[in-house]
Amino acid sequence: MAMKTFPVEASHILMFARSVGDDNAVYADADYAAKTEAGSIIAPPTFAQASAQFDPDYVLRPRPGKPWFGSGKNPSGIVRGEGGGGGGGNGGGLHAEQHFEYHRHLKPGDVLTATSLPGKTWEKEGRRSGKLIFSESVTEYRDQNGELVITARGVGVRTERPVDQKQEA
Amino acid sequence: MALKASDLKVGDTHSARLVEDLKRTQIVQYAGSSGDYNPLHTDEVFTTQVAGYPSVFAHGMLTMGMTGKMLTDYVGDARLTKYGVRFTSQVWPGDTLDSTATVKAVGDKDGGKIVELDVKTVNQNGVEVLNGYAEARVDP
Numbered sequence: 001m002a003m004k005t006f007p008v009e010a011s012h013i014l015m016f017a018r019s020v021g022d023d024n025a026v027y028a029d030a031d032y033a034a035k036t037e038a039g040s041i042i043a044p045p046t047f048a049q050a051s052a053q054f055d056p057d058y059v060l061r062p063r064p065g066k067p068w069f070g071s072g073k074n075p076s077g078i079v080r081g082e083g084g085g086g087g088g089g090n091g092g093g094l095h096a097e098q099h100f101e102y103h104r105h106l107k108p109g110d111v112l113t114a115t116s117l118p119g120k121t122w123e124k125e126g127r128r129s130g131k132l133i134f135s136e137s138v139t140e141y142r143d144q145n146g147e148l149v150i151t152a153r154g155v156g157v158r159t160e161r162p163v164d165q166k167q168e169a
Numbered sequence: 170m171a172l173k174a175s176d177l178k179v180g181d182t183h184s185a186r187l188v189e190d191l192k193r194t195q196i197v198q199y200a201g202s203s204g205d206y207n208p209l210h211t212d213e214v215f216t217t218q219v220a221g222y223p224s225v226f227a228h229g230m231l232t233m234g235m236t237g238k239m240l241t242d243y244v245g246d247a248r249l250t251k252y253g254v255r256f257t258s259q260v261w262p263g264d265t266l267d268s269t270a271t272v273k274a275v276g277d278k279d280g281g282k283i284v285e286l287d288v289k290t291v292n293q294n295g296v297e298v299l300n301g302y303a304e305a306r307v308d309p
Contacts (some may be wrong), residue, residue, distance in 0.1 A: 012202070019195070020234030021188060026246045037171070038247040045237040045252050050229050053204035060207045070208030075218035095229040097252030140278035153253075162221040163259065 003054040006112040006141070012041050013108065018052055043106035047147035048141055048150050049098070051114060094163075096134060102149050111144045119153065128161025172307040174282035177275050182253035183243040183249065186236040187266040189213030196262065199231040210223060232266065232299050236290050239268040244284070254288065254307040259277035266291040270303065282307045 010030070017027035020043055025032040033041045034127040052058045069078045106112070119136025126132040134157050143152040176234070181182075190252065205228055210217040213308050216225045233254050238248060268290040275284050284307045290299040 016202040016234075019198040020238060021195070022234070022238040024238070024241065024246070036246055040236050042247050044234065045241060045249050047232045049205075050203045054206075058204065060205050062206060069215070069219075070206075070212040071214035071218075082261075095256055096256045097253070098191075098230065099251075101251050102249055105247045108234055138172055141219060165223060165259075 003051055003114055004056075006054045006114065008047075008106050008108055008110040008112065010041055010045060010108040012050065012053075013041060013047065014075045016047050019042050020044060020046070038105065038107075039117040040107050044128055045102070045105075046098075047106060048100065048112075048139075048152055051112070051139075051141070087109060093156045093158045095154065096157040097153075099153040103150065104156035107150065110149070112141045112149065115140045115142070119155075126159065128165075129162065132157045132160075170308050171248060172243070172276050172284060172305070173283070174307045174309055175282055177272050179274060181272040181273050182269050184267060184269040185233065185239040185242065187232075187239060187268050189265045191262055191264045191266070192220070193211065193225060193262045194229060199228055199234070203228065203230060205209065205230070208294050216251075224261060226262075227260040229254075229260075229299075232256065232260050232290060234283050235266065236268045236288060236299055236301075240270055240286070240288065240305075243263070244286075244303070244307070245272055248305040249303060250278075250303035250306060251302070252288075252289065253303075254299050256299055258292070258296050258298045260292065264298075266290055266298065268299075273302070275307070282309055 014028050020084055026038050026042060028043055038061055060131055062099055065094045067078050069076050117138040119138050121135045124132045139152045143149050196210050200211050200281050209220055210225055210228050213225050216222050270286040270288050273287050275286045284305055286303045287304055288301045
């Protein structure tokens with residue numbers, strides 16, 4: 001995560017909680033939240049993922065003057081050569097796993113910095129999508145006092161072809 | 170409302186419906202709040218014609234976020250100490266998701282009590298879309 005700082009703000013927490021369908025007032029109402037055990041508005045458990053907003057070079061956000069692989073006049077804004085098919089090939093991979101460890105919960109006013117540590121990479125033959133290449137990354141989020149607040153570990157996967165949709169219950 | 174270790178038994182469950190008939194607009198809403206604008210989630214033209222999927226599909230993190238509401242409604246605000254998942258199947262517009270936390274263990278940690286939970290979310294066909302674990306502080 002190449003972000004400089006991640007300022008945690010109440011309006012962003014409100015919008016994030018809405019987007020995951022969580023209407024708990026502890027994410028939206030400062031007066032209510034002050035009377036709860038949390039003591040103030042806090043962020044929902046997966047909020048650290050929104051640090052992408054503060055990465056100036058985040059590849060999954062269109063940026064002015066840069067090519068974007070989503071559709072416009074054509075189905076993709078980027079012309080690719082052979083072999084570009086597949087969920088992994090065109091979408092920057094799929095998210096396979098995500099883990100969070102909370103040393104404390106985030107609240108408005110926190111200003112986070114992140115340190116990314118490279119993780120392992122491994123391969124597996126998938127039944128539904130051909131060869132799978134997994135890669136792991138660990139991100140440590142620290143607050144304005146240098147205290148570790150959240151440790152996040154993500155695993156991404158690139159697939160050889162789109163995931164077959166025959167589902168087995 | 171915090172849980173009490175003395176009231177919890179291994180095998181206890183808490184379930185909640187996360188979403189009924191997931192709308193594309195909610196996926197767009199999540200793209201905006203999280204900052205993940207991968208066209209696989211919001212751009213039907215790209216996703217069907219270039220990436221080769223039958224339609225756009227939800228961010229795994231949207232499913233994890235919705236499942237997080239089930240967990241925090243159960244264990245209480247600011248109580249989670251760990252939460253991790255694997256995304257085991259994709260979630261599509263129109264899906265209805267139900268999620269369950271099952272008590273795996275009740276124990277001691279850092280001078281307090283904790284509960285360890287198994288977490289699972291399934292779609293309307295009973296297909297598991299997410300499985301994982303959580304750990305939370307509970308009252309004695």
